[in-house]
Amino acid sequence: MRATRREFLQWTGLVGLSLGAGCSGALRAGGAKRPNIVIIMADDMGFSDVGCFGGEIATPNLDRLAAGGLRFTQFYNCARCCPTRASLLTGQYPHQVGLTVNGRSLTRNGLTIAEALRRAGYRTGMAGKWHLSLTPVLPDAERHQAWLDHRYDPQQPFAPLETYPVNRGFDKHYGVIWGVINHFDPFSLVEGTEPVRSVPEDYYFTDAITDKAVDYIQDWAGRSEPFFLYVAHCAPHWPLHARPEDIAKYKDTYKAGWDQLRADRYRRQVATGLFDAEHTPLPPVQTRGRSWETLSDEQKAFEARKMAVHAAMVDRVDQSTGRILEALGRAGQLDNTVIFFLSDNGASPEIMHGPGYDRTGHTRDGTPVMYDTSPIELLGSERTYMGIGTPWASASNTPFRYWKQESFDGGCHTPLIVHWPTGLKTPPGAVCSQVGHVMDLMPTCLELAGATYPDSYEGHALTPLMGKSLGPVLRGRTRDGYEALFFEHVGGRAVRMGDWKLVAFSRTQDRWELYNLADDLTETRDLAAQHPDRVRAMAAAWGQWAQSVDLPVAK
Template sequence: MHLWIRFSLAAATVLWSAVAASADERPNIVVIMVDDLGFSDLGCFGGEIQTPNIDSLAEGGLRFTSFYNCARCCPTRAALLTGLYPHQVGLIRNGNSLTNNGVTIAEALGSAGYQTAMAGKWHLSRTKAFEDRQKQLDWLNHQSEPDRTFAPLETYPINRGFQRHFGPIWGVVNYFDPFSLVEGETPIEDVPDDFYMTDAITQKSIDYIQEMSQHDAPFFLYVAHTAPHWPLHAKPEDIAKYEKTYREGWHKLRDERYDRQVAMGLIDPKTFPKPELQGHGDDWEALDEATREHMSQLMAVHAGMVDCVDQGVGRIIETLKETGRLDNTLILVLSDNGASPERYLNPGFDRPNETREGKPIQYEGLFTPGSENTWGYIGSYWASAGNTPFRYWKAQSFEGGAHTPMIAHWPAGLKTKPGSKTDQPGHVIDVMPTCLELAGVEYPETYQKHEITPVEGLPLTPILKGETREGHPEMYFEHEGGKAMIADGWKLVQPKQNGEWELYHLAQDRTETKNLADQQPQRVAEMKRQWQAWFNRVKP
């Protein structure tokens, strides 16, 4: 247990009044979560996608180059909001509800006088399904109204500390006509003809900032984008920017991103050797011209989706400036996991087969991607290139799955040189205690009569101050059989398919290219023992 003084949040506002002169001195906090973003997708992390607004936050802030997530949507979001490993709060697997033995950032800060709001994807409520497949599809297609309660209402964001929420409850959406879209507890039945999910999240974030800035109390805003998670849906003007960008294939993309990362000092080729590109199925040279064009267009849509997110970040930054809040606002930008190799080629559960108007949705074939009539994915090769310089991808506990780009920007509070990089390790479980420490709120022992599990995260504030943080002696990972542990510069990892344990010396081999398990059997045995002890402690 970390050495926090623990108490009931009922006393939080009393504590705050004793330690601060006025609420205005506490920073606003904006956490921007992007979904299935490749480690190298952003310009400031080596990408070719146009992300000038996020890049500007990096230029004026701090980039984390050793920041970790939980390799999948639900687990990462649970860990970020509670400061606990996902196993401890009901999210050992996707599709469950966040349990009440964890307190969210919004619950903690809201009880201490913060305004709280969320725009975007929740994905922390148990999703339900009909036994009859056609009934499920009709529901997803907006063609029936059997129930517009998409999950238990008590698990919605509006009932987990967020005073305002707009966004989808489920994790997958048609970007032009999303399923499970709500405002508070109220389902949104119809959307305008020009609706696009990313723009809607941006606009609602702006509305919330403008509204909350009219009051003296600081605010916590969680901007949880669905992009660039599949399906690959983007506006034509955003796709057009990248129409020709990816026609030379994923090997060229990975090589160019790697070279830029080296040139910008983000990685050292001595400790970040370039691994072989990974993928399933035919490689680029084995594809015919028509298939290459289709694959290049899939990646172009992905790029357009990221580009649109960045445009929205620019509008959020401008709104913070206009309201006079930018200077004392900590902005964190990160991803829930690495780029995704997933390709589900059949409708079902959370994948519709028709639009609301009854037009069929195409999953296979050489279609032109981007519209709501198609359901595209970038696939494993583009995901591998997207996660340059790392191996593997979403859902794996290798670096490509569990390593996120992370940016911190805070003009009034960040003490590092603008544009700096830090290699000090961090984890999404550290975001919650960071927010509480900056707000002058201590982690609770109880909340609304529920016993709260002791926090696992550690504040990032020493790093933000330009200091060296003691950090986590070990960090642990597990998702659907993908396992890992990092300690003393070493990483023990087991592939999701429950293969043999592998050992890498991250201090010398950050990209996991040399498996030293056979050479270090005692280290493997000890780290396996430690991992199992951790898992036995945190699992339900």
């Protein structure tokens, strides 16, 4: 039997060990018009990729949101695509709503933000990546690969139709059901429940979902009801695909290598007050044995091109954000729209070596896709299938260690920007170090909308919310935080209590590491040997939580 958060904390004796203190209360003044809500999520974007978080990538629109809004420096996600999406949309730990691993369907014991807001009178729309449906594999491997390559139609949906976004609270959805795509010709593209069988020659997914988001805003502009818009990018998730004009902007940017990139980003983070050097020491780039200095000139050029394509993808996400801001402005809706921008996990070290499962083998016209290497001028086109790899991922996640999938902060830390001209009570450009989690967005949206969370929905009993509203923080106050936050994904695991964090690497699950984040936010000094009693207590708490969410690892 699953436990509520309060029951669990009472069992483990953790009540009162809060990550913050604060207050509660309605976000809107009495009689104020309910705000529109827009959530924009990047995919596999590093913590420091955006300019206002230390990056060199041109992100003027996101920087504009930050300058007029609020940035969070200690906000957590679930370290990977599906779990973060599940947690964000339902206010639960992902394990509670079917997403213990990737590629599963969101279960009905969790209410989505769209379902909650639609029942409260909001119009709801989604543009982009869903990745919360069971993804079927055809029994014939050759036919499955041909399906991925748009060269075979099995005459079946991409996933069970009842799990599609339009059947989970969204009035409309344009985007992909699966999680990995050719950005120029995506697999599993749908409008509502209907497959989109072809795309124009100049198609690019980031632009296409932005077109739809703008259309939605224009359609809603003349209506009296507020709206909820969820824009879920696939960029900059591999494969590295970007428009040539965007790549060209960064052709010389990364020639100094990943060590210099990490140092430069950290210097900007400290200079702008995001972090202080005393309590946030900078670990070196994690390269898994690859040194920039030992690479040949040809290898350096190839690596620099990969990071240039990654930057181009982030740049285009920023351009998308700019177009959404323009649409809101034209509609007269910008001032009373709450915008959240974040990433689903840290930058990814993954490099795929061949097609299969969700990866293309050919373009639609039958041209083979190149993995591992290609002529440098083709890198970034749909004829190639690359990832940035470990060193660049480490640099992208400055100042943290590790990357996507891990429960170290490089994997589960997200840059979060909140912008709301008429409602945000913090000073413009403020930086917030209060601890939060993506599961806080659901209860925050409920509070913004004046909506309630029911005991059941459409005949399904609902699990109580685990997230906590960010309302007090948006009002410029300190909120009651979490007694404990828990993490687990494919063996990586962690628990944070106050400033202490206990964490294990996914490949060494039997060894816990302990960090005091008040003095060592970047997890560089393992204190497990000095504090064995604390390790045992926190490990026991994590085990209790794991049992409460039916994690097999705890059995």
